Amino acid sequence: MFQCHVCGSKEARKTFVTQLLMLDAKPVIVENVPAQVCVRCGEAIFDMATVEQIRYMIHGEAKPVKSIMTEVFTLSPPSMSHVNSKASMPLS
Ligand SMILES: [Zn+2]
Numbered sequence: 001m002f003q004c005h006v007c008g009s010k011e012a013r014k015t016f017v018t019q020l021l022m023l024d025a026k027p028v029i030v031e032n033v034p035a036q037v038c039v040r041c042g043e044a045i046f047d048m049a050t051v052e053q054i055r056y057m058i059h060g061e062a063k064p065v066k067s068i069m070t071e072v073f074t075l076s077p078p079s080m081s082h083v084n085s086k087a088s089m090p091l092s
Contacts, residue, residue: 012036
């Protein structure tokens with residue numbers, strides 16, 4: 001019986017998702033992961049066999065099907081660029 005561990009909803013749909021995992025601080029992407037996705041909050045829940053399979057794949061002998069460049073965004077304050085360094089900053 002499905003129950004979402006985030007919102008408690010009992011409704012989910014079975015689908016395939018693309019999952020981003022961190023492997024020793026290196027992001028890896030696993031496609032076509034069978035999951036139950038909560039219809040209310042979108043949380044994806046995987047069964048133990050799937051988790052084991054993924055763990056075996058990324059730690060084992062399986063070769064990635066492709067490699068991609070990824071753009072990374074952050075909400076941290078940007079560091080001072082050279083362009084802005086000459087502007088007068090009241091707080092500096
Ligand atoms: Zn949920």
